[in-house]
Amino acid sequence: MNKYNFLMAAIHNVMDYYHIPGCAIAIIDKGKSFYFHFGYENIEKHIPFTLETVSGIGSCTKSMTAFAIMRLMDQGILDIDVPIHTYIPGFALYDEKASQMVTIRDMLCHRTGVAGHDGTWPNDSISRKEFVYRLKYMQPNVAFRTLAQYSNVMYVALGGIMEMVTGKTWETILKEEIFDPLEMKHTYCHLSDAYKSGHMAMPHLWDHKLKVISPWKIDMAGPCGSVMSTIQDMCTWVRMHMQNGQWQGKQLLSSSLFRDMHTPQIIMNYPHLKMGTAIGYGLGWRILMYHDTEIQQHTGKIEGYSAFQFYVPKEDSGAVFIDNLHTPSNPFFFTLQGLLLDYFLGIPQQDWLSFYIHRGGKNQEEIYHQLEFNYMPKRCVKETKPSHLLQDYEGIYSNPAYGEFTIRMNKNELELDERCVRHCPMKHFHYDTFSVEKIKEDTNIYTIPLTFLTNTDTGDISGFTLRMEPKVSDIFFHRIK
Known part of the structure; x- marks a missing residue:
């Protein structure tokens, strides 16, 4: 449409x-929806990305998990302000005081004090209910309720809690509480179901060239980010929020709980639009201020997919973007958001392209690797060697939060299997410390130190420490086989 020409050029650029x-x-403009699509859902097969294309929405899933929880509260099935241990026997966090106080509200707004620990999921060997009981082994890095720290593990656990109190799966709850009432017929919680749709976008990654990658199956950790959807279904989802929880004349969530969900619960800074101000985190939504105007929003990213949803309550306007690139996505989303916000608010357009691209220049390769981190010590002691033969380090090692990791020989070198991530290369660093490459935690890729420990009495390898969560002490795994 002609009135969006200002946006079209930016999209292509x-x-x-x-x-x-x-x-x-x-684009939802004063309550009316307009759709656009560009490029390919699979560059290798030149299949166009269309309105029917199903793509990963990543952490936009969290707003759905939160909404379903609020619906359960509306029905009197749970209470987000009652300590969880009072109705989930044996529930606990690492910190004893926090265990007695923590509520679903604390988990929804990321204020439990627990650091990322994204190496604990997904784990297909356990259920979400079992995952709930692993929280007590995840060391916090700040005091309870003192700081917002984005937490996928808490949303995975929330899915388990939902299942415990209802006797239904998280997938069934989302279908009954969201997808069916909104007639979101092309929205899926499982990767296999998205495949069956026949219109699933393939994830892509740039590494000196654009290539298709294998989709990452995170069904077990679904409540934090597994949902896949079409742009039309996602538009319906956002429009319902723009109507204060109403859809087709029915109030899906009581007005008081809807307002609660979209009210900042704790101060949280996060990547956001330039010239915007991050106000805080609600219950599955982030709140931004731009030109004294409230913006409700959330980003989403999962292996090879990105998404962004936002709306301006007072303007009855908003937008949803979905794409199939691993990273970076924020420059794309924020360029379009800035242009649309200026348009919605009727203020002079900023030169948003200049904020997020270098005109006339080429993008630097490094930006595609911004989620790769090296946590190895800066100093390496030269001319040292391991205390044992490499085959002596082979075995199965276990940690109560992270589960079982396996170390094995492959072509005269050690490698680590961590959960569903296989064949992480291990290279000797110094003494009994090795570097482990390609450790996957959420969308981040780590190179981290692993140090073997020896039983004092027998001289056998008894376990190892691994820097799986850089914000806390190295994680200890004891040898079980």
């Missing part, structure tokens, strides 16, 4: 600059 293979966009 930013997609070309960041090598975004495909995307779909929904």
